[in-house]
Amino acid sequence: MIKVLVIDDDRDMCLLLKKFLERNNFEVTDFISGKKALSWYEENMPDIVLCDLRLEDMSGLEILQKMKSTNPALPFLIITGYSDVRSAVEIMRHGAYDYITKPLFPDEILVTIKQALANGEDVKHQPAKTTTVRVKENADTAAADIEFMHEDYVVGPSQAFQQILKQVKLVAPTNYSVIIYGETGSGKEAVANEIHRHSKRSKEPFIAIDCGALSKELAASELFGHEKGSFTGALNQKTGSFELANGGTIFLDEVANLSYDIQVSLLRVVQERKMRRVGGTKDIELDVRIIVASNEKLWNATQEGKFREDLYHRFNEFSIEIPPLRDRKEDIMHFASYFLRVTNKELEKNVSGFSPEAVYALNNYVWHGNLRELRNVVKRAVLLSDGNTIELKSLPFEITNYEKINEFIPAQPVRNNNVLEGAAPEGQTVAKHPVKSGNLNLKSASIDAEYETILEALKQVNFNKSKAAKLMKIDRKTLYNKIKEYQLLNNK
Template sequence: MDKILVIDDDMDMCNLLSRFLNKKGYEVATAPSGKKGLELLQSFNPDIVLSDYRLDDMNGNDLLMQIKAYNFSLPVIIITGYSDIKTAVEVLKNGATDYVTKPLFPDEILLTIKKTLERSGNPARPAAPVQDNNKPVRTSVSSGSQALHHDDYISGESQVFINIMEQIRRVAPTNYSIILYGESGSGKEVIAKEIHHQSKRSSKPFMAIDCGALSKELAGSELFGHEKGSFTGAINQKIGIFELANTGTVFLDEIGNLSYDIQVSLLRVIQERKMRRIGGTKDIDLDVRIIVASNEKLLDAAKKGKFREDLYHRFNEFSINVPPLRERKADILLFAKHFLQQANIELQKTIQGFTPQVEQIFVNYVWHGNLRELKNVIKRSALLTDGQLIDVISLPFEITNFQKLQFDEAVIPAAPMTPIDYAQPANTYSGAAPMHPAQPQPIYTTPKKIELHENSLREASLDAEYETILEALKKVNFNKSKAAKLLNIDRKTLYNKMRQFHEFNND
């Protein structure tokens, strides 16, 4: 019987999930806090953890870090609000296996748990709080050369994507090291796999690891392995990613997160094509191709002292920029249909497509989570759809009302609330790849200056507040979370203030 640990400071939610999952054949333990949940990891030894992101004593990222220190391979599903989609992307980057959004739907929870357990294969877990010494981190092995793969979302029709495929075609047969630049969820790992599949190493291993989810203590062991007894908790010998990938390809995602010490060790591996396990005395010859990915320019990071410049130059034999989904609008519906096919298989449904209104919303929406967010939106919508087409009613509130909720793209609406295409006028989608600037400029309408009448103190106060908030938003490129922090208020207060300005302006 699979064991699930539920962590939530809402005991009603804990009890509800416990009863539901018990009926579905799972053994469930609940914890009302992150601290209690961490204590139960050793005694309960779960197969999977299901935790709310916002706990009284810690947030989801802090909890993830400590769970991964206990057992890196233990799957963790985070529960978050849909308005926190950026948070969901962040926890995935930090090592969460998946996330579900509130309000919770029983079928969605059950499907996510089943898929997570199937992917994890119920790996062996330690009996004490030490890392798993046998299971590599988020790895996959290639099985042959193919152009495109059923489970991957690499296909696209935009000119930008055609250019990427041409770059892949040229560089894949070489042994060049490659840097992939792009936002989280934009498909960098899939492109790395495609490079591997089109290379001469296609029949050899492809190993991927998310450096952003590695703690300083775990990174060396995961990359290079260790010998038994080399440090506290090293109860067995461990083979690292590089050794497992020998003769194949290693993909290091979020490479900029590696510590300075690990960067030094990595430089030696690249220069000498040799490595040594932690605590080992024997050099191991390596023949691997290295592909790395980053969401920031590594040369800029090097100039700031965050990344070794000599290591950057070793990697930078070739680079590919993977644009965010909002700059590949011609591909959005193609990806959406592909994800719908996958959802139909998972849910055993026969949904044919989307209504025209949904397609327009998809094209116009700003996909902060890129392909990963699009995929999850479609999975959720397919679950709630009983007919042949996904309609607006099945979409999350965050998607259909994004302009009202996201002041970092639209601070104050200038017209009735309809989706805005930030690169071109609405209703002009033609299927061709639009030309986008490297960094889309925020579109917002500035309310007219509040004029004072009879020395109204209220109006003067609103005027000053408006100017202060707008200046704060400009400083952080209209990121509402950062602006609220800068102003020392919470996001809800910021929303209320902006709404107040808008209503006052329309009086």
Template sequence: MKKILLVEDDLTYSRIVKTFLEKNGFQVETTTKVKEAQQMMGGGKFDLIIADFRLPDGTGMELLQWSKKEFPQTQVILITHYSDIRIAIKAMKLGAFEYITKPINPDELLATVKESLSSQPEAPTSSFSEVKQEYSSPKISQKTTSPSPSFYVVGDSQEAEKLEKHIHLVAPTDLSVLVLGETGTGKEFISRRIHDNSERKDGPFIAIDCGALPKDLAGSELFGHVKGAFTGALENKTGHFEMAHGGTIFLDEVGNLSYEVQIQLLRAIQERTIRKIGGNKEIKIDVRIIAATNENLLQQAGEGAFREDLYHRLNEFTLNAIPLRRRKDDLEVFADQFLEESNERLNKSVKGFTSEVWEIFLGYDWPGNLREFKNIIKRAVLLTNGPLVEKEALPADLHDPEQAFATHRSVAVSPVGSDLPSPRDYKSQWIEQEKELIQQVLQDTKFNKSKTARILKMDRKTLYSKMEKYGLN
């Protein structure tokens, strides 16, 4: 039985989600704080962490970063509100499997949990020392996987045509390219597009997320190491630069590299040679470098966080990924592509979108760009039973943010196993669950209202109001 750690400080919400997952065959343990979650992770093996973003002693992002360093094989799903969409997408860049928005839809939750666990590697790594041992293996890292070139969508807007023209202009050269753009704008797809239109297209394309590299192992990942270079280096390791010989290496979020690794990278660009960690042999490399960032590297250079000479080496040619809010003419092209992918992934046959949905799409600002658009369509396809995606399958925040804010805590996952109620039944079930929980805590504390309020994380005035509402006086 797969074991899940649920980190949620809303006790009522936590209890409902826990019951729902247990009725679907999972073992679930719960906690409310980041530090408690870390202690529980150290004391037992978990296959999946589901964490709310906002927690009393920190954030789900902090727990994600810690778990990816200490337990990299454990998947992480982040729970958030749509107001946190930028943060949620950044979490995925740092290694989160997926993010789910409140109010949680039970079908979406269950499908995401099952998908995350089915994609888990066979051999879990349980400690940092074991991670180092794994990195000593000469196998190609999973981080080097890259998107299929068939998924690239050029688009019909003027800005998209200009970007495509510049891609074809720079692709045949060997210039280093810096791709700038907001999170979720498809910087890796642009980089792959350059590679596929270059003379290196038959060589490897190695994509590295620099933000996901453990700081003390980034040099080893990029340049390799020799046996005995550090504790856990049991064998020689081939780094990503050596693997990319004859092809292209894509360094996403390059601004996250430490200053020491930046020096090594600058030397690799200037000398076209690398030296493995702990080694003294120079290895010649023939690699084209494409870097990407959503940060202002020049500003970071002025603050001493990024080397200015490295910035100029990487920035021989600049491309700007276009935010989706400026590509409204291309929405239909992307929507058709994402609909096709979602149908295939979820084994569905949704044909398209209603006119009402299109009005919502065209009026929305898309802060999460293509990644957000793709996730919303995937979620909508999952929730659609008819031929067309309708308004009700979209997150409320897209079309009625005021209503979504007012009701996001009054909708919850049903604890019923396979016979799930319709969305209009969620509120009544939430009320019943909340009443039952307050009553139970009151009994446990012998009707000590101050203690009950502390346990339920609400002020006494709110507790009195709810007790009166539910007839618990």
């Protein structure tokens, strides 16, 4: 029986997940304390972990890092609210498989757990988070409208991306090292694969490594391999990612996360095209094209002492910058339609498209998680849809009410000492609801005040609806009904 570890400081959430997963033949252990969960984890090895992003005694990131240090292949899922999607996406850089947003839905949980478990089995037989990415051309589009298909996302025909395509075609036939800049989830790996696909190395391996998921202790072994007996636990010889990529292309995502020691070893590989396994005595000749990616400018990282300047200059033979999804509005529905097709097949549903209201909401939301966030939103909407189209009611509250919520956010962050203690984390904003000129309708004012109170409570607890209900001294059902009511009001 598959063992699941659930960590959430909301007792009701733990109980809900435990009962549901046990009904689906999982063995479940749950904790409301991160420290107690870690203590249990040291003596018990679960098959998968579901962990809340924010716990009272420690963060989900801390738990992830400690667990991954002993078991890099552990499938780890983050539970979060939509207000924390950006943080959840960042945690995926450190090895989390995916995130699940609250409120939780049974079918979504089961599908995500099964995918994470299947991915975990693949990782056990591969170095770190190594993948060979499939990239296809859409035969139904013109050459200028090439779609990049990378398992979970598609990059479409915006003018901004057409410029990237030109850069890809320019640099692909060369052996230049390339730096790809872009936010998490913006499609950096797909671009790297497209460079490989159009290069002279296209028939050789393309190996992708998520440097953010490599623990400091195992990074050298994962990249360069090791000899049997070279350190405790090295029971067999291991072939590293560079050796696997020999003759082809290696893609190092979030390369700035590599430690200084690994950067030194990497510099030798780049300069001499040779490497040595950990504990080895012989050099191995390499013929590998190196493409790296980062969500921060590597030059800035060199000035801050986080990245070697000589290594930066070796990589910076050519650079490509991918704009975030919010700057490519014309691409949003293109991606959404692709995710809809994929999810229909996955869930065996037949949702044909999006209502005009849903299209408007999707186009006007700021996608902090870029394509990955959009994918999850569409997957959930398809799951919730009971008709042939995705309606506004199937989209998350924070997306359908984004414009209204934005009205409450002041231009400058409010310091914590100006608001109630614990009201907002440092650097975040606190909602304000100014009285609109001419709006003196008492009923409307009452509704607006209630809306403001609920929104403020949700923001104070990072959109954890159970905690918000407790804060306002109402039950969860009342809060959910109020949220649905405001969604309906917003849709009129």
